[in-house]
Amino acid sequence: MPAEPTTASTAARDLLGEHAQTVAEQATRHALTLESILAVLRSSRLDATAARTEAIEVASAALIGLRTATDQQRSSLLEPVTHAFTRLRDDLRPLVRFGELDVQFIEPPASGRALPGDVARAARTIVRTAVLALIDAGTARRVRIQWDCDGRNLLVEVRDDGDGMLDAHDDAIRPIAERVAALDGHLRVSSTPTWGSQIDITIPLDAPAFSGTIDDQQDLTERERDVLRLVVTGAANQEIAHTLNISINTAKYHVANLLRKFGARSRAELAALSR
Structure with missing residues (x-):
């Protein structure tokens, strides 16, 4: 836990x-x-x-x-x-x-x-x-x-x-x-x-309930986990796309999904939660 x-x-x-x-x-x-x-x-x-x-x-x-x-x-x-x-x-x-x-x-x-x-x-x-x-x-x-x-x-x-x-x-x-x-x-x-x-x-107008942490058991695809690991390092979308050999639009799509899934307001907050 x-x-x-x-x-x-x-x-x-x-x-x-x-x-x-x-x-x-x-x-x-x-x-x-x-x-x-x-x-x-x-x-x-x-x-x-x-x-x-x-x-x-x-x-x-x-x-x-x-x-x-x-x-x-x-x-x-x-x-x-x-x-x-x-x-x-x-x-x-x-x-x-x-x-x-x-x-x-x-x-x-x-x-x-x-x-x-x-x-x-x-x-x-x-x-x-x-x-x-x-x-x-x-x-x-x-x-x-x-x-x-x-x-x-x-x-x-x-x-x-x-x-x-x-x-x-x-x-x-x-x-x-x-x-x-x-x-x-x-x-x-x-x-x-x-x-x-x-x-x-x-x-x-009312913020979603905030979990305060990212549980490893959350429903993430393997690609989303890869993107999350790179977000934690501070990588920008272009760097994520280059590292994972995907388009920059796909990288942005995965980041947006991660923000939505965990109720994070920014990439920095998402990274902080993951840590």
Whole structure:
């Protein structure tokens, strides 16, 4: 029978998981900031002086956000769903004003249940990642973002008018799928050629029961055990794929499954549990 984790090991696990989540969310936010600055500088609606002023404002706001991000992410307070959605809209505002993508926001009901801090942050990161993926694809001109809450789950919908070729196994969707799986949520992608694609995401508001350890008797395939051993060493997806002679998409798929099976929020937490 596995030993109960000590207070010190539990704290270390939580810190590792929180650090990994912070790094991932900040990376997405920085990418969005850079895309926004580029959109401002490339805009044909602004002259050089106005573009410089707007770019400075975007960069300044991002710098302020960076300085406070760690404190915000450590907070465990509930966040009203409308407030969480407004923060997302504020994140995307520079891109909406000066980019080529027309972003429409469908406000969630004000009566929706307040979101746990980690769910609100994850949902914003997921949507930001999806919007950046659509920009990279370059086929969509309009995207609609909608949030709702059914009392137990946050429901996120991202719909575009692109070429309708998006698939759940695309590389652009993999980071989103992995994050949704880590939250014990569900993701569905539906596409119609020439009409566009829709991403539907369901994120539980209440975290699943956490076992606190990984039992060797858990129902793992041999391949999943191989992947888990490499995750523990800190190997990235590309290194896992090379070592096991599998595709990087397959490696990402196995990591996402492991996160889901054990209720871990990050690779660091999964590794800490295994140890």
